[in-house]
Amino acid sequence: MDYTSSPGLAPPTAFGGSGEAGAAAIADPDGVVVVADDGRILYANGAAESLFLRGPGGLAGCLFGHPVVGGDSTEIEVFRPDRRKMTVEMRCTPIEWEGRAAHLVTLRSGQERRRVRESLHKSSELLHALVAYSPMAIVAADGAGRVTLWNRAAAAILGWRDLDVLGNPLPATSDDPLESPAGMWRLALAGEAVIGRELMSQHRNDGTEVALQCWAAQMDGSRGLPGSVVLMLADVTQRHRVEAHIRRLVGHDGLTGLPNRRQFRKQVERTIGKLQGRDRPHLLVLQLGLDRFKIVNKSIGHGAGDHLLLAVARRLAGVLYETDLIARTGGDEFSILLRDTHHLRDGVRVANRLLQHMTEPFELDGQEVFVTASIGIAVYPNDGARAEDLIHAADNAMDRAKQQGGNACQFNTLDLDSDARHQLMVESGLRHAIERDELFLEYQPQYELGSGRLVGVEALLRWRHPVMGVVPPARFIPIAESCGLIAPIGSWVLQTACRQLRAWDDAGLPPLRMAVNVSARQFFADDFKAEVKQVLRSSGIPPERLELELTESLLVRGAAGAIEVLRSLHGLGVRLSIDDFGTGYSGLSYLVDLPMDTLKIDQSFVRRLEQSHSYGAIVTAIGELAHGLDLRVIAEGVETEAQLDFLRRTYCDEVQGYLLSRPLAPDGVARLLA
Numbered sequence: 001m002d003y004t005s006s007p008g009l010a011p012p013t014a015f016g017g018s019g020e021a022g023a024a025a026i027a028d029p030d031g032v033v034v035v036a037d038d039g040r041i042l043y044a045n046g047a048a049e050s051l052f053l054r055g056p057g058g059l060a061g062c063l064f065g066h067p068v069v070g071g072d073s074t075e076i077e078v079f080r081p082d083r084r085k086m087t088v089e090m091r092c093t094p095i096e097w098e099g100r101a102a103h104l105v106t107l108r109s110g111q112e113r114r115r116v117r118e119s120l121h122k123s124s125e126l127l128h129a130l131v132a133y134s135p136m137a138i139v140a141a142d143g144a145g146r147v148t149l150w151n152r153a154a155a156a157i158l159g160w161r162d163l164d165v166l167g168n169p170l171p172a173t174s175d176d177p178l179e180s181p182a183g184m185w186r187l188a189l190a191g192e193a194v195i196g197r198e199l200m201s202q203h204r205n206d207g208t209e210v211a212l213q214c215w216a217a218q219m220d221g222s223r224g225l226p227g228s229v230v231l232m233l234a235d236v237t238q239r240h241r242v243e244a245h246i247r248r249l250v251g252h253d254g255l256t257g258l259p260n261r262r263q264f265r266k267q268v269e270r271t272i273g274k275l276q277g278r279d280r281p282h283l284l285v286l287q288l289g290l291d292r293f294k295i296v297n298k299s300i301g302h303g304a305g306d307h308l309l310l311a312v313a314r315r316l317a318g319v320l321y322e323t324d325l326i327a328r329t330g331g332d333e334f335s336i337l338l339r340d341t342h343h344l345r346d347g348v349r350v351a352n353r354l355l356q357h358m359t360e361p362f363e364l365d366g367q368e369v370f371v372t373a374s375i376g377i378a379v380y381p382n383d384g385a386r387a388e389d390l391i392h393a394a395d396n397a398m399d400r401a402k403q404q405g406g407n408a409c410q411f412n413t414l415d416l417d418s419d420a421r422h423q424l425m426v427e428s429g430l431r432h433a434i435e436r437d438e439l440f441l442e443y444q445p446q447y448e449l450g451s452g453r454l455v456g457v458e459a460l461l462r463w464r465h466p467v468m469g470v471v472p473p474a475r476f477i478p479i480a481e482s483c484g485l486i487a488p489i490g491s492w493v494l495q496t497a498c499r500q501l502r503a504w505d506d507a508g509l510p511p512l513r514m515a516v517n518v519s520a521r522q523f524f525a526d527d528f529k530a531e532v533k534q535v536l537r538s539s540g541i542p543p544e545r546l547e548l549e550l551t552e553s554l555l556v557r558g559a560a561g562a563i564e565v566l567r568s569l570h571g572l573g574v575r576l577s578i579d580d581f582g583t584g585y586s587g588l589s590y591l592v593d594l595p596m597d598t599l600k601i602d603q604s605f606v607r608r609l610e611q612s613h614s615y616g617a618i619v620t621a622i623g624e625l626a627h628g629l630d631l632r633v634i635a636e637g638v639e640t641e642a643q644l645d646f647l648r649r650t651y652c653d654e655v656q657g658y659l660l661s662r663p664l665a666p667d668g669v670a671r672l673l674a
Contacts, residue, residue: 031088031107034097035064042097051088051107053080068103070094137233140219141185145169149230157212157235159205173202173210181214181231188216188229198236211237253328255306256313261391264327264335268387271339272380283380284347286336287394288316288354291372291406293332304364308371311362319357320350333398335391343482344379344411345423351375351409359407374401375409383412426479429465434492438464441496442663445672446515446634446656449648454672456513456547458636458656459497460663461489481519490522491531498539498546500666505541509673515547515577520554524561529568536572543573547598551579555594563593570595577634581622591629599626601652603637609646616646623651 031048033041044059052059066076073091080086089108094101131138131149137157140149147170150162160171174180180202184194194216202210215232253260259267268285275283290296290312297305309332316334317326325337336354341347354375361368376397378384383393397412404410433439443457463471480486494516501514522528536543548569555562555578566576577598601622608615619635626633635647638657647655661672 033059033064033105033107034095035068035103035105036097037101039063039065039068042102048107051080051086051109052078053082064105066090068092068105070103137231137235139170139181139231139233141170141229141231143189143228145182145185154233157204157210157233171205173204173212174199175201181212181216181233184214184216184231185229188218188231191218193217200240209237210235211240256310256328258313258317258334259325259327261327261329261335264325264329264337265387265391267325267327268337268390271337272385272387275380282341282344282347283390284338284341284350285378285380285390285394286338286347286351286354286409287329287376287378287391287398288334288336288373289330289375289398289402290332291374291402293371296369296371300364300367300369304369307364308362308369311364312358312371315357315360315362316354319354324350329391335394343423343479345421345427345479347377347379347411348409348421348424351377355407355409372407374398374406376401377409377411379411379413423479425468426471426476427483427485429468430463430476430480430483430485430489433463433465434488438466439489439492440464441493441500442665443500443669444636444656444663445661445669446513446654447660448654449652454510454512455654456515457669458515458549459493459500459517461493461517481521484521486519487522487525490517490519493517494531495535495539498535498541501541501545502539503666504670504673507670509670511545512669512673513545513547513575514541515549517549517579520551523550523554523565528565529572532569532574533572536574544575547575547577549577549579549600552581563595566595591625596631598632598634601633601635603635603657606635606637606643606647606657607639609643610640619647619652620650627651 031051032043032045033048034043036042041059041062041064044054046056049056049058066078070092073089076088076090078086078088086109091106093104093106095104096102131151134151134153137154138149138151139147139154141147146167147165148167150160150165155161158171158173165171170180170182170185172180172182174183177183178186179199181199184197184199187194194214197214197216199212199214202212204210213234213236216229218228219230252258252263271283293305296308300308309328313326313328313334316336320326320336321340323340325339327335327337329335336350338347338350341350355373358371358373361370363369376394376399378390378393378397380390384390393412397410401408401410429438440462442460442462444460445454446456446458447453448455461473461477463473463476465471477486480489497514497516501512505511518528525531532546532548536546550562570576575597576595577600578594578596579600580602581599599622601619605615605619605622609619623633632653633651634654634656635652636656638644638647638655638659640659643657644655644659664672
């Protein structure tokens with residue numbers, strides 16, 4: 001080789017003007033040299049100088065001595081000053097160096113290549129060993145579901161040898177294809193995460209049952225991994241057996257897995273403890289016993305009897321809500337705790353639903369078995385303040401239901417039983433009252449005190465039941481509110497009242513104002529404003545002749561949301577009235593923000609005017625307050641001349657009550673107007 005004086009090391013920024021590239025070249029563990037087109041070395045890093053046994057700057061200006069051509073890597077033989085020959089892997093890349101064309105040449109010794117190959121080989125052997133000897137089953141399947149990897153643990157856990165499954169679809173391990181390794185493969189192939197999914201009731205190759213925990217992920221085929229999806233499966237059968245055993249030890253029934261009587265009693269006691277001192281819904285305990293189970297058990301055999309009890313437990317649990325609790329507390333008896341019941345009729349409804357599902361046949365070994373049940377219901381605190389008292393009361397009620405022939409439910413307290421059944425009958429009847437044309441309206445006249453003129457009516461809802469007769473509103477309105485029927489009933493009332501007002505107008509009678517009560521559920525519905533607008537348009541009555549009455553408690557409880565709704569209704573032109581004013585036990589500041597037209601003095605104050613001067617002072621104060629806010633005042637429940645005389649001396653504008661007129665049918669109002 002020909003040596004010339006060294007021109008010195010090029011600055012790191014020489015690589016295409018990039019300091020980062022130059023720094024990378026210097027730090028590169030491989031030898032790096034920059035060679036000019038005439039073959040002279042313009043730059044060499046420390047690794048290249050070490051490769052040729054040269055000191056710093058010892059290669060600069062030397063001829064490289066090998067053809068420099070860009071492209072794939074090639075092997076060259078180089079001779080060092082110690083006369084030793086070395087095989088080196090060379091790769092060339094064209095670059096620009098200090099404004100002229102050059103080549104960047106990287107050099108890697110064969111020893112380094114052997115070291116990398118050996119390292120990769122060892123890593124590959126280690127990876128194969130980890131897969132082969134992993135205690136977890138590792139399975140891979142391609143995009144068509146064919147097995148491409150099946151390690152020893154997979155063979156041990158599932159029972160199929162690798163020769164049996166490689167190249168074939170994933171073996172079927174469950175009657176439910178979605179809850180199986182094949183199902184998890186589909187989920188992972190679709191991009192869904194499968195992390196620790198438990199697969200119960202899987203079957204090995206020999207038919208024995210196994211429980212698996214599964215992880216699955218879609219793999220990038222470019223990395224050389226075998227298959228599109230890799231699954232990892234752990235055998236958790238023993239863990240589930242231990243957990244089941246522990247559950248039985250701490251209070252679960254061995255046959256059904258449900259809580260036993262001891263655990264059920266604890267849960268009832270805990271729930272009662274949370275209820276004490278609170279005004280909340282009823283707590284119900286149901287005791288369900290199969291009718292004539294001993295006879296059924298003898299006819300189908302004791303083994304089949306256990307299967308029947310297990311099937312009954314599953315069916316009952318499927319009917320109940322998540323907040324309910326079911327336990328097996330006897331041979332053929334189940335106890336049920338209903339934590340979230342608002343009314344007694346809810347107990348009857350749940351019991352009837354359970355009995356209805358029990359009438360469907362059970363299939364045991366291809367044979368249909370029919371059973372019925374009896375249910376006893378105990379109510380906290382009416383039937384007891386302790387769990388054991390409630391369970392005992394439910395037992396007694398169940399025995400009475402059995403004595404009456406079975407396939408029935410019975411409350412422990414007969415009065416409660418009668419009330420609950422009546423409530424359920426009312427609710428059932430209400431669900432069909434509109435379509436059967438059983439609802440009707442009466443109208444309570446409202447008179448102006450100054451002139452005595454009839455100025456308006458209040459629409460009052462009535463229900464004529466084919467069996468119960470005319471049902472008072474106090475008996476069916478709360479039930480309608482609790483079961484969600486008040487909104488459609490309220491819509492019917494609004495439409496009917498406005499149509500009646502239009503009918504009186506069409507008959508040429510003097511104009512009246514129509515007051516209609518609005519429930520909270522109806523008022524806060526998203527489409528209530530649109531409903532009022534549509535009713536006004538279809539009936540053709542002026543909006544100022546419709547007055548919507550809202551209870552004070554509704555406005556106070558939802559004041560923030562109510563203001564917006566009231567303003568939108570007020571914008572339609574309808575009148576707004578606060579009903580039962582003075583009974584809400586609230587501050588009066590909310591009145592300033594509400595766009596109201598009328599205050600209605602509750603009849604409880606009017607009826608006590610003759611009993612105490614205090615009530616007279618309250619009524620007078622309400623009148624003064626209302627007039628100070630430019631609100632009209634109307635008093636309801638006027639029944640005596642003394643009450644009427646007192647109201648004339650106050651700020652009261654209008655009155656209504658039996659002294660002046662009872663609620664009337666539409667033709668009665670027409671006669672008054674005529």
